[in-house]
Amino acid sequence: MENFELKIRKQAARSNMACGTRVFPVVHCQFRSARHVALVLLGSLIPCAATFSDEAGDRDEVQPPLAGRPAEFSGAIGSHFDVQMRAAPVRLQAEDPLLLTVIITGTGDLQAIRRPNLRRLHRFAEQFHIDNLEERRVPAKNACEFDYRLRPRAAAVREIPPLPFVFFNPKILPHEKGYQTTLAKAIPLTVQPREKVSPGRVEGKTPMLEAPDSVYQLVEGSMVLRRESPFGLPGPLELGALLLGPPMLGGFWYIVWRQRNPDAVSQARKRRSRAAQHALKALHRLDKLDALAQAHQAEAVMASYLRQRLDLLTAEPTPTEVARHLEQSGSSPALAQEGARFFAECDAARFAPGLMARADNWTETATRLVLALEEESWPS
Amino acid sequence: MGPLLLAISLLPKTVADAELLRQAETLFSAGTAVRDKPDKARPLFQRVASCYEELRQRGAHNPELYRSQGNAYLLAADLPRAILAYQRGLRLDPGDPSLWANLTYARTQVARPGPRDLGRLTEASVPLWLPHLSLHQRLLFFFCTYSLGWLGIIRWWMLRRTAALAVGVLGFSLATLLAGSLTLALWSERQQSLHPLVVIAQDRVPLRKGNGVLYPPRWETPLNSGVEARLQFERGDWLQIELAGGQTGWVPRAAVLLDAP
Numbered sequence: 001m002e003n004f005e006l007k008i009r010k011q012a013a014r015s016n017m018a019c020g021t022r023v024f025p026v027v028h029c030q031f032r033s034a035r036h037v038a039l040v041l042l043g044s045l046i047p048c049a050a051t052f053s054d055e056a057g058d059r060d061e062v063q064p065p066l067a068g069r070p071a072e073f074s075g076a077i078g079s080h081f082d083v084q085m086r087a088a089p090v091r092l093q094a095e096d097p098l099l100l101t102v103i104i105t106g107t108g109d110l111q112a113i114r115r116p117n118l119r120r121l122h123r124f125a126e127q128f129h130i131d132n133l134e135e136r137r138v139p140a141k142n143a144c145e146f147d148y149r150l151r152p153r154a155a156a157v158r159e160i161p162p163l164p165f166v167f168f169n170p171k172i173l174p175h176e177k178g179y180q181t182t183l184a185k186a187i188p189l190t191v192q193p194r195e196k197v198s199p200g201r202v203e204g205k206t207p208m209l210e211a212p213d214s215v216y217q218l219v220e221g222s223m224v225l226r227r228e229s230p231f232g233l234p235g236p237l238e239l240g241a242l243l244l245g246p247p248m249l250g251g252f253w254y255i256v257w258r259q260r261n262p263d264a265v266s267q268a269r270k271r272r273s274r275a276a277q278h279a280l281k282a283l284h285r286l287d288k289l290d291a292l293a294q295a296h297q298a299e300a301v302m303a304s305y306l307r308q309r310l311d312l313l314t315a316e317p318t319p320t321e322v323a324r325h326l327e328q329s330g331s332s333p334a335l336a337q338e339g340a341r342f343f344a345e346c347d348a349a350r351f352a353p354g355l356m357a358r359a360d361n362w363t364e365t366a367t368r369l370v371l372a373l374e375e376e377s378w379p380s
Numbered sequence: 381m382g383p384l385l386l387a388i389s390l391l392p393k394t395v396a397d398a399e400l401l402r403q404a405e406t407l408f409s410a411g412t413a414v415r416d417k418p419d420k421a422r423p424l425f426q427r428v429a430s431c432y433e434e435l436r437q438r439g440a441h442n443p444e445l446y447r448s449q450g451n452a453y454l455l456a457a458d459l460p461r462a463i464l465a466y467q468r469g470l471r472l473d474p475g476d477p478s479l480w481a482n483l484t485y486a487r488t489q490v491a492r493p494g495p496r497d498l499g500r501l502t503e504a505s506v507p508l509w510l511p512h513l514s515l516h517q518r519l520l521f522f523f524c525t526y527s528l529g530w531l532g533i534i535r536w537w538m539l540r541r542t543a544a545l546a547v548g549v550l551g552f553s554l555a556t557l558l559a560g561s562l563t564l565a566l567w568s569e570r571q572q573s574l575h576p577l578v579v580i581a582q583d584r585v586p587l588r589k590g591n592g593v594l595y596p597p598r599w600e601t602p603l604n605s606g607v608e609a610r611l612q613f614e615r616g617d618w619l620q621i622e623l624a625g626g627q628t629g630w631v632p633r634a635a636v637l638l639d640a641p
Binding site: 125126127153154156211212214215216217218219220222223224225226227228231233242243245246247249250251253254257 | 397398401404405408412415435439440441442444445447448451452454455472478481482485514515516519523526527529530531533534537538566569593594596
């Protein structure tokens with residue numbers, strides 16, 4: 001039992017040496033023999049003692065288990081590792097570079113140690129721009145060194161934060177509890193804001209702008225002093241008045257026009273008759289013809305109008321047929337007679353031009369007749 | 381900014397606007413005469429720009445002032461302020477071809493490194509050869525064509541003449557177009573008031589994901605002076621901006637010029 005105690009004490013002393021900076025002990029409580037029970041009991045009195053196996057000895061060839069392996073595991077296997085950092089310069093401006101060297105010393109296989117990835121460490125990544133530089137193995141010192149170029153992102157950076165280093169200690173049982181973390185001490189920094197570059201330091205070195213001619217022109221005169229007011233829509237009342245004004249003005253105009261032109265109103269209503277519209281348009285086109293042609297064409301237009309408007313069946317009606325049809329349709333006798341007279345005069349002009357009583361404007365007569373017929377109140 | 385304020389402070393407060401304008405024109409002529417010697421010409425152009433800035437602060441507000449001020453800033457190699465002045469002028473007169481030409485030239489001077497076209501802007505949405513109407517003119521023409529439309533329709537109702545109907549339809553069509561254009565312009569003006577122009581005033585300003593230096597840059601490519609953006613939010617000394625391509629991020633207020641009233 002004394003031998004065991006001595007061994008445990010030796011291992012504890014060795015372990016404390018390994019904890020050169022800080023070591024997080026792993027408590028192991030698995031009893032495999034009476035001797036082991038004693039070992040654990042004793043371990044409760046001696047810090048770290050119970051974490052070591054009395055069987056594992058100094059065997060470093062144990063492979064680190066996947067179970068419990070931290071993401072930051074460096075690949076280092078051994079019972080003792082020490083991590084230190086060295087930085088220069090420690091007084092600098094924001095964004096200026098500094099050289100950081102991470103030195104790892106230990107008893108295990110140094111070749112297996114991977115470069116600590118500072119970019120994955122939040123406190124490093126948020127405060128520094130990080131470039132990886134060279135790495136060195138120094139067998140004489142049993143150490144490996146990793147260089148980094150760090151650039152503080154802002155003047156608020158106060159230190160290079162502590163660097164955690166995770167290694168595997170094969171002497172700790174069970175092995176999944178063998179991962180230990182040691183920290184390199186933080187390095188205080190003095191970071192100052194960057195100096196502002198004054199225009200005077202760079203003026204004159206850059207060539208003159210080759211600007212287009214329009215840039216070398218000024219607008220001269222008092223118009224440059226003008227004060228343009230920003231655009232604004234009129235208020236709701238003004239806007240309403242402006243929007244309602246034109247239709248109200250138009251309505252007023254229409255009322256006045258109706259009062260002053262009652263005939264025109266009536267004519268306009270009559271013109272809404274489709275047959276009358278066609279007839280009036282056709283008659284309007286006859287103005288340039290001579291009297292004979294006008295008589296012939298006006299008679300045809302009127303016959304067409306009577307066919308469309310009053311269902312006259314005859315293609316070329318005689319004056320008597322016209323008068324009779326108008327009367328049958330409900331026209332006043334006077335208007336019927338006027339219609340018959342128009343057709344009679346047209347016939348006279350066509351077939352006996354020498355006997356033409358008067359050189360009437362046939363178009364005008366026909367137009368009056370159409371309007372008179374449209375004004376007539378026809379039975380429905 | 382220091383030389384600018386110094387130059388303004390050296391100007392007597394009692395100088396009348398017209399006298400200040402005359403000084404600016406004289407200094408500009410002097411600067412143009414020595415344009416081949418940048419070390420002599422640039423301070424002169426800077427003073428010209430200061431004169432125009434003083435006039436602006438006294439209330440002058442028109443496209444001609446901003447065109448002249450932009451030219452002076454551009455020749456003084458102050459690219460961000462030149463762009464800001466041109467943009468102020470274009471806000472008053474979006475159809476000014478000289479302002480557009482000079483702004484386009486100024487934009488070509490903005491360094492835009494990297495593969496990403498951060499902050500690259502589109503050109504004028506309306507062809508410059510089209511006649512441009514100010515908002516006042518558009519409103520006036522709207523009421524003219526609107527009235528014409530009503531008169532045409534009412535005349536058609538009186539006489540049933542096709543020509544009157546055509547005049548009415550044409551009047552209402554033009555009025556509708558002008559009303560649409562006016563609405564669009566007013567909406568655009570409102571957007572510009574809600575999201576004022578921001579011009580990056582320093583080189584290599586990272587566009588960060590948050591309002592602090594501890595936030596990482598959104599892209600590796602930083603923004604250079606002269607890049608234009610629109611203000612989205614303000615939080616302390618930080619501004620969230622949106623670039624022309626829709627990219628958003630945060631920049632310190634000290635690194636930008638803000639077109640705030």
